[in-house]
Amino acid sequence: MITQEPIHVKIAEFILALNVPEDVSFVLDGGFEGFLAERSAAAEEREIERERSAFAEASVDERADLRIFCHVGCANAPKSWGKEIYSAENEEQALWTIYEADGGICIHVNDSEELTRLQHIAFYQEEKQEWTIYSDLNANQELESLRYPMLPLILYYLTTKTESLLVHASGVFDGEHGRIFSGFSGVGKSTMAGIWESAGAMLINDDRLMLRKLDGRWWMFNTPMYYTDVPKKAPLDFIYLPFHHPENTYERGNGIQMSMRFMAHCIQHGYNAAHVQWHLNQLMDISTEIPITRLGVVPNAEVLTFIKQHEQA
Amino acid sequence: MKALITSICQEKSHFVCRQTGEELLLIPLKDNVADFNQYLTLNEVGAFIWENLEEGDDEATLVAKICTEFEANEDDVLEDLRAFLEKLRTYLEIQ
Numbered sequence: 536m537i538t539q540e541p542i543h544v545k546i547a548e549f550i551l552a553l554n555v556p557e558d559v560s561f562v563l564d565g566g567f568e569g570f571l572a573e574r575s576a577a578a579e580e581r582e583i584e585r586e587r588s589a590f591a592e593a594s595v596d597e598r599a600d601l602r603i604f605c606h607v608g609c610a611n612a613p614k615s616w617g618k619e620i621y622s623a624e625n626e627e628q629a630l631w632t633i634y635e636a637d638g639g640i641c642i643h644v645n646d647s648e649e650l651t652r653l654q655h656i657a658f659y660q661e662e663k664q665e666w667t668i669y670s671d672l673n674a675n676q677e678l679e680s681l682r683y684p685m686l687p688l689i690l691y692y693l694t695t696k697t698e699s700l701l702v703h704a705s706g707v708f709d710g711e712h713g714r715i716f717s718g719f720s721g722v723g724k725s726t727m728a729g730i731w732e733s734a735g736a737m738l739i740n741d742d743r744l745m746l747r748k749l750d751g752r753w754w755m756f757n758t759p760m761y762y763t764d765v766p767k768k769a770p771l772d773f774i775y776l777p778f779h780h781p782e783n784t785y786e787r788g789n790g791i792q793m794s795m796r797f798m799a800h801c802i803q804h805g806y807n808a809a810h811v812q813w814h815l816n817q818l819m820d821i822s823t824e825i826p827i828t829r830l831g832v833v834p835n836a837e838v839l840t841f842i843k844q845h846e847q848a
Numbered sequence: 849m850k851a852l853i854t855s856i857c858q859e860k861s862h863f864v865c866r867q868t869g870e871e872l873l874l875i876p877l878k879d880n881v882a883d884f885n886q887y888l889t890l891n892e893v894g895a896f897i898w899e900n901l902e903e904g905d906d907e908a909t910l911v912a913k914i915c916t917e918f919e920a921n922e923d924d925v926l927e928d929l930r931a932f933l934e935k936l937r938t939y940l941e942i943q
């Protein structure tokens with residue numbers, strides 16, 4: 536994808552403006568397809584904005600929530616990072632490492648399929664809400680600046696500045712209520728989502744959701760994954776923490792206890808106390824508005840009736 | 849006791865706090881990373897002590913602060929304060 540106009544990606548109603556070089560093929564994988572704002576529509580919006588605004592330079596790009604400047608080659612990144620402040624590692628290798636940098640942070644992101652290979656060097660300036668990403672070209676000589684795990688990292692930092700949270704959860708909307716099922720792998724998130732979907736509910740996503748407060752209430756959104764999907768949004772009415780159990784059980788417990796259990800499934804790096812404080816504030820806001828319930832589950836359709844009955848009680 | 853108060857004061861920066869109703873929620877930062885499984889909640893008096901103890905305080909200073917705030921009896925406060933600080937010490941040692 537080669538363009539002189541910024542590419543606009545809309546995720547959870549955040550507008551990300553990507554400025555990409557003209558002399559290289561720029562690609563976003565298939566998962567982004569439905570999240571691309573129509574260029575023609577964006578251009579049209581820009582024209583309207585210009586006409587309305589007293590400032591001739593005003594544009595859609597200037598109203599973007601986040602601006603991302605994409606460049607070719609990690610070797611071209613300025614060597615301006617400072618000391619290491621955090622490293623996300625599996626048992627053997629660093630997935631990505633965060634360094635201090637002027638006005639923000641610098642993240643060195645390794646290739647998720649070949650962790651010894653550096654994939655991106657990304658600078659984030661929090662105050663400006665700008666990312667500058669230097670990425671090595673892929674095997675097809677294309678620039679993939681948002682290649683995994685770059686986008687989740689960008690979305691994570693959005694949640695440190697806005698009323699939002701990223702959470703490991705499945706989310707469904709039955710036309711009346713939005714419910715999320717949150718927990719670690721194996722607790723039944725996808726199973727629950729599948730049962731609701733079989734009963735006609737819309738699956739928002741079965742793995743990762745962005746929760747965002749808009750106009751005074753919390754909503755859930757899907758975000759681009761490795762597979763093609765369209766943007767989805769639903770109100771957030773109930774939060775469940777499911778676990779497999781011989782019988783269906785429903786436990787709305789102590790507020791803080793449940794909140795902390797839920798927080799454990801929210802995506803947070805935790806190395807920055809200010810970010811932890813921010814996320815804690817978001818979580819407490821959610822927990823005052825949305826009931827959080829531990830749910831023992833027998834994974835069959837009867838659990839839907841069980842849940843609805845208890846919600847109404 | 850003064851040494852204990854000082855050590856608690858020095859640990860305070862390793863916690864993220866959030867008031868929830870009358871309780872204060874403490875989240876420990878271990879190696880600079882938040883551990884949501886090891887949170888602690890303090891009631892109104894515990895929260896007052898946590899927020900108001902300062903390096904250099906001794907038992908008498910703290911008791912005076914608490915009695916002023918809650919109009920309580922000094923003897924009762926002293927006993928409860930010692931028990932509270934010991935519990936806090938145990939919690940902080942586990943972190």
